[in-house]
Amino acid sequence: MVWFGCLIALLVVVGGGTTVVVGGANVSYDGRSLIIDGQRTILFSGSIHYARSTPDMWPSLIAKAKQGGLDAIQTYVFWNLHEPQPGQYDFSGRNDVISFIKQVQQQGLYVSLRIGPFIEAEWTYGGLPFWLHDVPGIVFRTNNEPFKLYMQNFTTKIVNMMKEENLFASQGGPIILSQIENEYQNVEGSFHDDGRQYVNWTATMAVGQNTNEPWMMCKQDDAPDPVINTCNGMRCEETWKGPNSPNKPSLWTENWTSFLQGFGDDAYLRSAEDLAFHTTLFIIKMNGTFVNYYMYHGGTNFGHTSAAFIITGYYDQAPLDEYGIIRQPKFGHLKEMHAALKQSLQPLLYGDLAIEHLGEKQDAYVYTRTSGECAAFLLNNDNRESVNVAFRNMHYTLPPTSISILPDCRTVVFNTAMVNTQVSTRAMQPIIRFTSAEQWEEFTEVIPEFDQTSLRFNGLMEQMNTTKDSSDYLWYTLRVENNFSEDQPMLRVNSNGHVLHAYVNGDLVGAGHGTRKFTNFTLENTVPFLNGSNNVSLLSVMVGLPDSGAFMERRRAGLQEVVIQDQNVSSSLWGYQVGLLGEKLSVYTEVGSSHVSWSEYSSPSTLTWYKTTFDSPRGNDSIALNLGSMGKGEVWINGQRNLLVLFEEEYGNPLNISLDTVSINKVCGHVSDAHPPRINPWGAHRRYPWRPRPRVHIRCPHNRIISRIIFASHGNPSGDCERYSIGKCHSPTSRRVVERACLGKRQCSISHTVETFGGDPCPGTPKTLLVDARCE
Numbered sequence: 073m074v075w076f077g078c079l080i081a082l083l084v085v086v087g088g089g090t091t092v093v094v095g096g097a098n099v100s101y102d103g104r105s106l107i108i109d110g111q112r113t114i115l116f117s118g119s120i121h122y123a124r125s126t127p128d129m130w131p132s133l134i135a136k137a138k139q140g141g142l143d144a145i146q147t148y149v150f151w152n153l154h155e156p157q158p159g160q161y162d163f164s165g166r167n168d169v170i171s172f173i174k175q176v177q178q179q180g181l182y183v184s185l186r187i188g189p190f191i192e193a194e195w196t197y198g199g200l201p202f203w204l205h206d207v208p209g210i211v212f213r214t215n216n217e218p219f220k221l222y223m224q225n226f227t228t229k230i231v232n233m234m235k236e237e238n239l240f241a242s243q244g245g246p247i248i249l250s251q252i253e254n255e256y257q258n259v260e261g262s263f264h265d266d267g268r269q270y271v272n273w274t275a276t277m278a279v280g281q282n283t284n285e286p287w288m289m290c291k292q293d294d295a296p297d298p299v300i301n302t303c304n305g306m307r308c309e310e311t312w313k314g315p316n317s318p319n320k321p322s323l324w325t326e327n328w329t330s331f332l333q334g335f336g337d338d339a340y341l342r343s344a345e346d347l348a349f350h351t352t353l354f355i356i357k358m359n360g361t362f363v364n365y366y367m368y369h370g371g372t373n374f375g376h377t378s379a380a381f382i383i384t385g386y387y388d389q390a391p392l393d394e395y396g397i398i399r400q401p402k403f404g405h406l407k408e409m410h411a412a413l414k415q416s417l418q419p420l421l422y423g424d425l426a427i428e429h430l431g432e433k434q435d436a437y438v439y440t441r442t443s444g445e446c447a448a449f450l451l452n453n454d455n456r457e458s459v460n461v462a463f464r465n466m467h468y469t470l471p472p473t474s475i476s477i478l479p480d481c482r483t484v485v486f487n488t489a490m491v492n493t494q495v496s497t498r499a500m501q502p503i504i505r506f507t508s509a510e511q512w513e514e515f516t517e518v519i520p521e522f523d524q525t526s527l528r529f530n531g532l533m534e535q536m537n538t539t540k541d542s543s544d545y546l547w548y549t550l551r552v553e554n555n556f557s558e559d560q561p562m563l564r565v566n567s568n569g570h571v572l573h574a575y576v577n578g579d580l581v582g583a584g585h586g587t588r589k590f591t592n593f594t595l596e597n598t599v600p601f602l603n604g605s606n607n608v609s610l611l612s613v614m615v616g617l618p619d620s621g622a623f624m625e626r627r628r629a630g631l632q633e634v635v636i637q638d639q640n641v642s643s644s645l646w647g648y649q650v651g652l653l654g655e656k657l658s659v660y661t662e663v664g665s666s667h668v669s670w671s672e673y674s675s676p677s678t679l680t681w682y683k684t685t686f687d688s689p690r691g692n693d694s695i696a697l698n699l700g701s702m703g704k705g706e707v708w709i710n711g712q713r714n715l716l717v718l719f720e721e722e723y724g725n726p727l728n729i730s731l732d733t734v735s736i737n738k739v740c741g742h743v744s745d746a747h748p749p750r751i752n753p754w755g756a757h758r759r760y761p762w763r764p765r766p767r768v769h770i771r772c773p774h775n776r777i778i779s780r781i782i783f784a785s786h787g788n789p790s791g792d793c794e795r796y797s798i799g800k801c802h803s804p805t806s807r808r809v810v811e812r813a814c815l816g817k818r819q820c821s822i823s824h825t826v827e828t829f830g831g832d833p834c835p836g837t838p839k840t841l842l843v844d845a846r847c848e
């Protein structure tokens with residue numbers, strides 16, 4: 073109780089301190105930390121990319137980030153959204169970076185602005201506008217005059233926009249840190265001396281923007297003064313050499329909360345415990361002063377913005393999921409860690425550090441001020457065993473791979489491995505189904521034949537250079553006289569990516585695709601040729617442009633070589649069609665869809681457009697279009713009475729798609745006075761300075777109540793919120809007590825004392841309470 077109450081009080085103080093609009097901060101630093109208005113500080117920041125959500129979502133995303141204990145929001149700037157054509161700018165709607173930054177400021181948070189303008193970010197072409205590809209003599213990201221000209225021009229444009237709105241801290245605004253370039257060191261070697269010169273030029277150009285506050289280059293060990301190099305990764309305390317000079321602070325620009333996901337990959341799950349452990353370690357071992365969670369909210373890659381083979385959902389496993397829903401326990405565990413670290417701030421930042429060895433793999437990092445104020449961090453580096461240590465005449469149990477935080481050198485307020493936050497489970501619930509064939513109309517995409525094409529070339533054209541990124545689709549067509557010895561000659565196509573559908577005389581004869589790692593692939597199939605002339609039509613499909621690596625402007629996609637039986641037809645005369653007919657006619661808009669004649673839905677077929685409409689569902693839940701029954705293609709939704717148009721390349725069935733609400737439908741809480749839960753060699757009656765939260769708190773989202781208790785056990789249930797079962801010791805009143813306290817309510821809190829459950833079912837055994845409940 074004491075611990076929990078104390079944490080609440082602290083949050084009020086922290087929250088109260090930041091409710092005012094930030095601005096006017098004097099941002100500087102020294103070797104120990106960032107210094108804001110003369111005060112050393114540790115800032116927790118989270119990446120939220122304005123273009124990966126909608127302006128409607130921004131206020132609540134920012135509010136939740138603040139609720140999670142963040143001090144700052146970090147975002148990239150997306151050059152190719154803002155300058156789709158040279159000199160033509162777009163800062164409207166989802167692209168309104170100024171409005172986003174102002175909203176962050178209004179909610180009292182700082183901003184870390186990663187201008188790039190090369191950003192990688194699993195974003196198509198790493199954020200570079202495709203038109204740069206056609207600038208004569210250009211080489212991206214090196215000592216190349218055309219590239220530097222456009223890079224400087226855009227950087228200046230963005231900096232000037234921020235200055236005009238007074239958004240830099242030096243002007244009274246929220247932006248305290250800016251970033252130029254992005255992980256350049258990864259490619260620097262490919263450019264030899266030009267790489268080194270480019271780094272120098274980049275730093276000089278950025279500093280010359282006179283923002284009067286620090287610039288960063290992430291993952292750039294040799295960043296030139298005064299630019300600060302920073303760390304990206306998951307374990308900066310292990311993998312990073314530290315700042316580029318002793319007078320620079322340690323900034324962690326990307327501590328990955330999860331990881332990017334490609335098509336066919338499983339989601340990368342990074343636990344709350346692991347994230348908390350490495351963040352705390354970075355702060356105590358590396359003098360960490362700025363930690364940015366990448367991502368805090370990932371969101372959605374709308375339109376053609378995913379990089380090659382990156383799925384549309386971005387870092388769904390972040391503390392705020394793709395829909396902006398709080399992901400527990402990650403969100404809550406980090407929030408408690410932020411509070412514990414903020415509580416330790418004075419000794420951490422102004423005290424002297426002494427490291428005391430407590431055991432073979434156990435250390436105490438003790439920070440003491442001359443005034444006597446003291447904060448301690450008890451680190452257990454043993455990844456298997458829980459260990460008991462003595463520190464200043466008190467006994468502490470340290471769970472494996474964990475850090476206990478003692479803001480007063482005595483009381484443990486947080487342990488990175490002990491998760492107290494409830495576990496929530498997300499559910500997708502169909503709200504609209506599209507099962508009736510009458511709801512749908514279809515239109516079959518026309519397969520172009522060689523004679524119908526006007527763009528001709530002797531050879532196989534590179535795909536990006538041909539489509540100019542106006543479409544993912546490029547048709548390669550050829551007319552072939554059948555003089556082959558075999559009835560069914562062999563067609564072999566080598567492609568540099570990303571997907572291929574092969575047609576002969578209008579019939580599908582094969583398909584293939586690459587992967588994120590190897591975008592290239594070979595399609596090999598016998599094909600039915602007719603006597604005489606045959607039409608070969610090969611549809612090459614990209615799934616996003618590359619986003620990384622040196623010489624991106626020279627990257628090749630599309631067909632590389634086509635051989636039929638023993639004839640190499642690669643340099644024959646090919647006819648091309650950029651994009652699909654349906655795209656050209658914009659059949660996904662109200663107006664465009666009237667330009668083709670739709671017919672009744674028949675059955676799943678390839679290269680087919682499907683169309684229907686639906687009414688916007690009521691309610692406040694997030695909505696997701698569940699396309700689980702589809703193959704590969706694209707989807708558009710517009711307007712109020714919504715027009716839904718799908719393009720399907722394979723045999724997906726539109727009758728089985730649905731519109732789903734997304735919400736938390738299950739919450740689970742778990743407390744134990746056996747600490748740590750499994751191994752407790754100190755015995756049940758030993759008193760620790762650790763005070764586990766003595767109550768289970770569970771809470772359903774807004775507008776939902778606890779409708780059913782799925783599991784309740786007071787005793788020694790085994791397992792955790794993921795998997796559990798009743799143990800040898802179980803209060804028979806468990807379910808009744810919990811139901812009485814919780815059913816019909818949005819939230820409830822149950823003490824796990826024996827009194828609450830009307831007696832002790834097993835005296836001497838440490839008690840655990842685990843409650844799993846349904847929200848409706």
Ligand SMILES: *[C@@H]1O[C@H](CO)[C@@H](O)[C@H](O)[C@H]1NC(C)=O
Pocket residue numbers: 103104314357358359
């Ligand atoms: C942390 O900062 C202190 C004080 O500036 C300095 O003495 C120490 O070397 C720094 N440690 C690291 C790992 O940078």
Ligand SMILES: *[C@@H]1O[C@H](CO)[C@@H](O)[C@H](O)[C@H]1NC(C)=O
Pocket residue numbers: 098099100107109110
């Ligand atoms: C900003 O803070 C630094 C370090 O505390 C100090 O040296 C400098 O004078 C301050 N600048 C302004 C304009 O207050």
Ligand SMILES: *[C@@H]1O[C@H](CO)[C@@H](O)[C@H](O)[C@H]1NC(C)=O
Pocket residue numbers: 158159221222225226229
């Ligand atoms: C540089 O940017 C300005 C606007 O900020 C634009 O008018 C101009 O055309 C750009 N120049 C180049 C070379 O892109």
Ligand SMILES: *[C@@H]1O[C@H](CO)[C@@H](O)[C@H](O)[C@H]1NC(C)=O
Pocket residue numbers: 265268269272296
């Ligand atoms: C980069 O700048 C540093 C100092 O600013 C200088 O010593 C070095 O020679 C420069 N390197 C190149 C390749 O220009």
Ligand SMILES: *[C@@H]1O[C@H](CO)[C@@H](O)[C@H](O)[C@H]1NC(C)=O
Pocket residue numbers: 534537538
């Ligand atoms: C791009 O296409 C143009 C013709 O449209 C051609 O001149 C140029 O060489 C091509 N560039 C590349 C890199 O393929």
Ligand SMILES: *[C@@H]1O[C@H](CO)[C@@H](O)[C@H](O)[C@H]1NC(C)=O
Pocket residue numbers: 553555639
């Ligand atoms: C078949 O036709 C192609 C192209 O017209 C020609 O190059 C090839 O020699 C012919 N092969 C045979 C076996 O006649």
Ligand SMILES: *[C@@H]1O[C@H](CO)[C@@H](O)[C@H](O)[C@H]1NC(C)=O
Pocket residue numbers: 521522523524577602605606607
């Ligand atoms: C090939 O395409 C041409 C032009 O569209 C058409 O006239 C011809 O019948 C097609 N050949 C076959 C075998 O389908």
Ligand SMILES: *[C@@H]1O[C@H](CO)[C@@H](O)[C@H](O)[C@H]1NC(C)=O
Pocket residue numbers: 566590592593594
């Ligand atoms: C794809 O490219 C890699 C590297 O160039 C090569 O080793 C591999 O054989 C290629 N795979 C196919 C299917 O062409």
Ligand SMILES: *[C@@H]1O[C@H](CO)[C@@H](O)[C@H](O)[C@H]1NC(C)=O
Pocket residue numbers: 603
């Ligand atoms: C194709 O031509 C061959 C030889 O000229 C002939 O034997 C065969 O019957 C023809 N096939 C068709 C489907 O016309």
Ligand SMILES: *[C@@H]1O[C@H](CO)[C@@H](O)[C@H](O)[C@H]1NC(C)=O
Pocket residue numbers: 633635640641642643
């Ligand atoms: C086919 O032709 C292309 C272009 O002329 C050439 O690059 C390739 O090596 C040839 N392939 C074979 C198997 O001869």
Ligand SMILES: *[C@@H]1O[C@H](CO)[C@@H](O)[C@H](O)[C@H]1NC(C)=O
Pocket residue numbers: 690691692775
């Ligand atoms: C939707 O949210 C608003 C604002 O939070 C609230 O006033 C309203 O009652 C909610 N509507 C429903 C149907 O839940």
Ligand SMILES: *[C@H]1O[C@H](CO)[C@@H](O)[C@H](O)[C@H]1NC(C)=O
Pocket residue numbers: 304305306307308311328342346350
């Ligand atoms: C990022 O963090 C994860 C999880 O801790 C780790 O597996 C991964 O190796 C880290 N990557 C880097 C570059 O540090």
